[in-house]
Amino acid sequence: MEKEQVIRQLRAQLHVNGHIIGASVGSGMTAKLATLGGADFLMVLSAGKYRIMGRSSFASYFCYGNNNEQVMEMGTREIFPVVRNRIPLLFGIMATDPTIQMYDYLNQIKTNGFSGIVNFPTVSLIDGNFRIALEQEGNTYNREIATIRLANHIGLLTMAFVTNREEAEKMLNAGADVICIHLGLTKGGLLGAKKFISLGEAKNLMNDIFAVCKQKNPDAIRMIYAGPATTLSDMHYLYKNTDCQGYIGGSTFDRIPIETSVLETVKAFKHHSEPSSDNPVHQLIDRNRGKGNVVDSIRQYIEAHYMEPIQLGDIALIAHMSPTYLSSRFKKEIGVSFTNYLLDYRMGKAKELLKNRLISCKESACKVGYGDYIQFSKMFKKHVGLSPKDYQAMYNNH
Missing domain, CATH: 3.20.20.70 (Aldolase class I)
Incomplete structure (x- = not known):
């Protein structure tokens, strides 16, 4: 070409x-x-x-x-x-x-x-x-x-x-x-x-x-x-x-x-079992047994559950790790803390939602895991530099 x-x-x-x-x-x-x-x-x-x-x-x-x-x-x-x-x-x-x-x-x-x-x-x-x-x-x-x-x-x-x-x-x-x-x-x-x-x-x-x-x-x-x-x-x-x-x-x-497919397929035939589930919770459990990276599994869990309450302590219990160790490991690999990563992800999703004029600011807050709109508005303005209403108005005026 x-x-x-x-x-x-x-x-x-x-x-x-x-x-x-x-x-x-x-x-x-x-x-x-x-x-x-x-x-x-x-x-x-x-x-x-x-x-x-x-x-x-x-x-x-x-x-x-x-x-x-x-x-x-x-x-x-x-x-x-x-x-x-x-x-x-x-x-x-x-x-x-x-x-x-x-x-x-x-x-x-x-x-x-x-x-x-x-x-x-x-x-x-x-x-x-x-x-x-x-x-x-x-x-x-x-x-x-x-x-x-x-x-x-x-x-x-x-x-x-x-x-x-x-x-x-x-x-x-x-x-x-x-x-x-x-x-x-x-x-x-x-x-x-x-x-x-x-x-x-x-x-x-x-x-x-x-x-x-x-x-x-x-x-x-x-x-x-x-x-x-x-x-x-x-x-x-x-x-x-x-x-x-x-x-x-x-x-x-x-x-x-290739590594993943060949390894999992041969193991499945060897042990007469299906490959492991894609469920993020199952993956968190598997990761603790040496199957991959627990930090990747946490991020997948956030993607699937960001609209719900998420606590690192709960995830640590599932993965059979201490919250302190898991928090330290997450920050070392990603470069930001678990709390800031979750905030970045939720605010990114909120910005996507607010660009749609058919959804209200309060609905956007609920859809990214904030039941308290005042808290959401405060965090959004701190993260983005504009209030949710001003951010939505900016896009709707274009």
Whole structure:
């Protein structure tokens, strides 16, 4: 697909659906399923191939193979044949590859049917003495910026992985069509990152970088990649509290579903039982037995019961944990306290309700778990800066 056509499609999705979804795929099967699931574009990264092999995404930073050759092979022989040009494919290019002439290689990428590029593996994820040594040899982030600029010149869609304001500003100056904040390796599952930033930290970073995007080029699409955001709850929180316009999943859309499905299916056959229930209360009990993350289960419980009274002490009893420990664990993983997270979620729901002129402020309060309207009004004004009536009037006057 031509760049202009892809951008038109992405903007149409933003207008109609409110956000866009990208998938970093490591095999023809995940590419086919992600396309059927409604992904707006696919990224072919060497990290995806290593994930399917049972390795960490960081394997793409080691000398196990030539990144650009792997991506070209995977894209042209495995991905294209199963998606048949029904969806844009972005090529994960290693801009510091000394074996290619970049202008010629970008034209080859375009000729082979890729709609665009993304700078991966990116130097921005490397730090310390190794980063210093790489830059002394000329392997710098500036080469990735130059590649984005050159790709724009020949008509390829350009997505830039960035990790801070400075990188975002430089990529915007180079003409990047999409700015994607890489939040680090994906948490969760057997191979997931054991160290990751909290959702609160991710939110602050996103607001910082997206402010630069909106100032320098409001037309640049704003997205994030993985890190601590691996569930719908994560993205609901980040969409409500930032100017994010889309999410790209790697492990979220291939490794974690495969781990979960294969593990649960084999266990079910082994023990002659059905997979565990999706009931949030059951999940809280299961999480205490080592089956996943209790914090994720708490957030799912909030999503299902936010309109009812919720006490952390009750949840702690169900999960057989102390309230103090559970509170500490929640804040450590999410970056905000349980109370503030619940408040943020309820106020986000209240704002959605108040945009509807057919519902009263008092009804909105009841629907988000506040029986006392005065208390609701006080908390809403403190959180949003306007009273519920003023907030509703602001939207109804547009």
